[in-house]
Amino acid sequence: MAAKYGHLIIVLYLTVSGRYVQSEPSCSKYDYEEKLLVKMVRIEFQMEQYKTQMEDSLKRLDNVKNELHKKVIDTEDKMQEVIKETNNKVAENANAIKTLVQNVDENNAKEAITSSPVMFKAIMLADTSPSVGETLVFKTILNNYNNAYNNITGTFTVPKDGNYIFGMTICPTFKKLIVAGFEVDGKKATVHTFYGGPGHECFSVTTTEVLTQGQQVRLKRFPGFSSTTQIQQSDAYRWTMFHGSLIHV
Numbered sequence: 001m002a003a004k005y006g007h008l009i010i011v012l013y014l015t016v017s018g019r020y021v022q023s024e025p026s027c028s029k030y031d032y033e034e035k036l037l038v039k040m041v042r043i044e045f046q047m048e049q050y051k052t053q054m055e056d057s058l059k060r061l062d063n064v065k066n067e068l069h070k071k072v073i074d075t076e077d078k079m080q081e082v083i084k085e086t087n088n089k090v091a092e093n094a095n096a097i098k099t100l101v102q103n104v105d106e107n108n109a110k111e112a113i114t115s116s117p118v119m120f121k122a123i124m125l126a127d128t129s130p131s132v133g134e135t136l137v138f139k140t141i142l143n144n145y146n147n148a149y150n151n152i153t154g155t156f157t158v159p160k161d162g163n164y165i166f167g168m169t170i171c172p173t174f175k176k177l178i179v180a181g182f183e184v185d186g187k188k189a190t191v192h193t194f195y196g197g198p199g200h201e202c203f204s205v206t207t208t209e210v211l212t213q214g215q216q217v218r219l220k221r222f223p224g225f226s227s228t229t230q231i232q233q234s235d236a237y238r239w240t241m242f243h244g245s246l247i248h249v
């Protein structure tokens, strides 16, 4: 474009100067061309600078692009990590819930066992002439939840913490005395003196105990009136008996 006008200007100039300024010697015949050349060189130089700047900008853009790319990859990695962590946590929670459910099931099972009645009732002494210090063993079991009563040793082993009530019934022979009562873990808990009446009556004694699991309850003949003692019993008229029940947890 500039070159085109340049030629036009040169032509005009030559025409004009030919007519009016022919006599005056011009400084340079190619003044415009020189100026044009200088301008062209400047423009070329500027173009070169622009090119460099453009290249720099492109380079910077490229760097930004690379950084962005890196950031995207980093973010992706981080997201993967978060997803992994979340998955792990979900798995952990699932396991915790599973354990919880298992515990609940176990507790329910335990509750089912412990909420079943705790009671026993055994009748008929194995030995109707017990010596002092002997455990009164009742052999015939009428009920015995959780098998807490042992009819060989005469021992009730507490299956569950709580408040219990126990009862004993013996029927001493006429005019015979027997001192007997309850023992918890070898310690006297309740004692009673039984004396045989003319009707060979039976006598009952009860006791309440606060007990913890594993404690042992027995009936004993305690010292006193150390004559041979006879106890009466018969299926038809006199049941000797040891029984007990959990009344409160």
Ligand SMILES: *[C@@H]1O[C@H](CO)[C@@H](O)[C@H](O)[C@H]1NC(C)=O
Binding pocket: 139, 140, 141, 151, 152
């Ligand atoms: C003890 O109790 C069991 C179960 O009720 C019974 O089979 C057994 O005969 C009893 N033992 C005696 C010595 O009576």
